[in-house]
Amino acid sequence: MEYYAGIDVSLECSTVCVVDGSGKIVREAIVGSEPEPLIGWFGSLGLGLTRVGLEAGPLSQWLYAAIKQAGLAVELLETRTCTMRQCNAGQIGPQ
Numbered sequence: 091m092e093y094y095a096g097i098d099v100s101l102e103c104s105t106v107c108v109v110d111g112s113g114k115i116v117r118e119a120i121v122g123s124e125p126e127p128l129i130g131w132f133g134s135l136g137l138g139l140t141r142v143g144l145e146a147g148p149l150s151q152w153l154y155a156a157i158k159q160a161g162l163a164v165e166l167l168e169t170r171t172c173t174m175r176q177c178n179a180g181q182i183g184p185q
Contacts, residue, residue, distance in 0.1 A: 092140040095132065096167075099123055099145045099153065106131065108139070123149060125156030132162060143167045 092111040097104050100123060108117040121131045132139060142157060142164045144150050150166055157164045 093135075093137045094141055094143070095139055096143040097128065097145060097153075099147055099149050101149070104128065108135065108137065123153070125153055125160075128153065129157060129160045129162070132160075139163070141165060 093108055093116060094111075095106060095108045097106050102123055103120045104123045106117075106119050106121050106128070107115060110116055116137070117135060119131060121127050132142070139162060142162050144154055144157065144164055144166055146166045146168045154164055154166055
């Protein structure tokens with residue numbers, strides 16, 4: 091089964107949602123908006139994430155670099171141009 095994550099980034103905490111390949115929500119959480127808590131949370135899932143979608147914004151540059159360096163497939167998403175399904179699934183998954 092493939093799993094996808096989307097991160098809605100805020101200043102102190104980010105909302106994270108993981109869905110399976112059919113779009114069913116598997117896990118949701120509020121995690122600190124720093125690389126270590128986010129990467130640690132993804133690692134604690136025990137799921138092989140196919141891709142992580144990260145909302146583009148002022149904090150996304152350093153989060154993107156750290157998540158990518160941690161070995162996760164990550165994409166920056168411009169939320170104004172995503173459809174709701176694409177944004178909820180991190181611009182990834184079955185179309």
